[in-house]
Amino acid sequence: MACAQTCLTEDLVDELALVDIQADKLRGEMLDLQHAAAFLPRVKIVADTDYAISAGSDICIVTAGARQREGESRPSLLGRNLTLFKSIIPQLVHYSPNAILLIVSNPVDILTYVSWKLSGFPPNRVIGTGTNLDSSRLRFLIADKFDVNAHNVHGYMVGEHGDSSVPLWSTLTLANVPVLNVRDKNGVSYSKESLQELHRTVVESAYEVIKLKGYTSWAIGYSTASLVKSLLRDQRRIYPVSVRAKGFYGIENEVYLSLPSQLGRAGVLGVANVKMGEEEMQKLQQSAKTIWKLQSELEF
Numbered sequence: 315m316a317c318a319q320t321c322l323t324e325d326l327v328d329e330l331a332l333v334d335i336q337a338d339k340l341r342g343e344m345l346d347l348q349h350a351a352a353f354l355p356r357v358k359i360v361a362d363t364d365y366a367i368s369a370g371s372d373i374c375i376v377t378a379g380a381r382q383r384e385g386e387s388r389p390s391l392l393g394r395n396l397t398l399f400k401s402i403i404p405q406l407v408h409y410s411p412n413a414i415l416l417i418v419s420n421p422v423d424i425l426t427y428v429s430w431k432l433s434g435f436p437p438n439r440v441i442g443t444g445t446n447l448d449s450s451r452l453r454f455l456i457a458d459k460f461d462v463n464a465h466n467v468h469g470y471m472v473g474e475h476g477d478s479s480v481p482l483w484s485t486l487t488l489a490n491v492p493v494l495n496v497r498d499k500n501g502v503s504y505s506k507e508s509l510q511e512l513h514r515t516v517v518e519s520a521y522e523v524i525k526l527k528g529y530t531s532w533a534i535g536y537s538t539a540s541l542v543k544s545l546l547r548d549q550r551r552i553y554p555v556s557v558r559a560k561g562f563y564g565i566e567n568e569v570y571l572s573l574p575s576q577l578g579r580a581g582v583l584g585v586a587n588v589k590m591g592e593e594e595m596q597k598l599q600q601s602a603k604t605i606w607k608l609q610s611e612l613e614f
């Protein structure tokens with residue numbers, strides 16, 4: 315619902331179809347959104363438990379499934395959510411054969427790979443929200459530290475969304491100046507160690523929010539809407555999102571994980587060739603292996 319609400323607020327769609335298995339909750343959510351009509355651009359909002367309601371979609375955002383309980387890891391959701399995806403993806407594909415699939419459910423990298431396989435779509439039309447959210451969390455922490463706008467903080471986290479994510483410190487800049495060269499308002503500059511501490515905070519972020527409020531929602535809603543905007547409006551912006559990674563940066567396994575990728579109306583237009591340090595490259599390849607190990611045990 316946070317993804318739907320943010321897409322509406324950002325004026326990204328003419329028609330929004332919600333699908334869920336809980337008919338009453340679904341109708342309640344639909345009515346509640348429709349009642350905001352006087353405050354939003356005109357959008358036709360429909361909802362049904364039948365996927366026919368989504369026919370002819372330009373983009374299908376998949377958020378269905380189990381979420382983490384306190385302290386639970388994302389990969390532990392795999393068995394439960396794989397079963398759901400086996401029924402959801404074929405139906406979306408049947409009704410919207412030309413859509414872009416944007417996967418949010420966790421573990422997002424493996425479920426994006428699963429969606430690619432189940433859909434038969436070309437890989438450029440199957441994307442996971444990946445570390446776009448992790449990167450925003452990192453940019454927020456730096457922006458907060460320096461008391462600047464997070465739009466002036468650039469930098470990518472790549473790899474798995476979550477525990478084995480890899481921050482590319484060499485890409486991290488504040489107003490085009492490498493963060494490692496900037497002093498904060500107290501005159502203190504960042505060391506590699508303090509940056510690593512920030513990474514730990516980012517990895518812990520979802521666990522902390524889930525412990526405090528039970529789930530995460532607003533940030534993934536905005537993250538998703540930013541990707542939808544670049545895709546549907548052909549903005550060709552570069553985002554760290556989960557894409558088919560085999561062949562990039564020495565990754566040999568058939569996995570999806572986040573790499574800085576250009577997004578436009580055709581989906582993934584390309585993967586940026588970022589200069590990574592030896593250690594960053596090794597961590598990225600290790601992240602690919604972590605995903606591959608879980609994925610290779612799947613049967614579907």
Ligand SMILES: NC(=O)C1=CN([C@@H]2O[C@H](COP(=O)(O)OP(=O)(O)OC[C@H]3O[C@@H](n4cnc5c(N)ncnc54)[C@H](O)[C@@H]3O)[C@@H](O)[C@H]2O)C=CC1
Nearest residue numbers: 334335336377378379380381382398418419420422529534
């Ligand atoms: N990639 C990311 O950064 C994020 C991913 N997530 C993931 O998104 C997923 C959903 O999380 P929440 O929205 O918090 O959970 P939620 O419990 O609020 O919503 C899940 C919805 O899926 C529906 N559902 C279950 N089976 C279905 C089926 N077969 N067909 C259609 N709908 C079905 C449920 O009825 C429910 O309304 C989780 O896997 C969570 O980990 C959540 C936040 C961030």
Ligand SMILES: CC(=O)C(=O)O
Nearest residue numbers: 388420447520530534
């Ligand atoms: C739940 C999740 O994956 C996140 O908020 O990062």
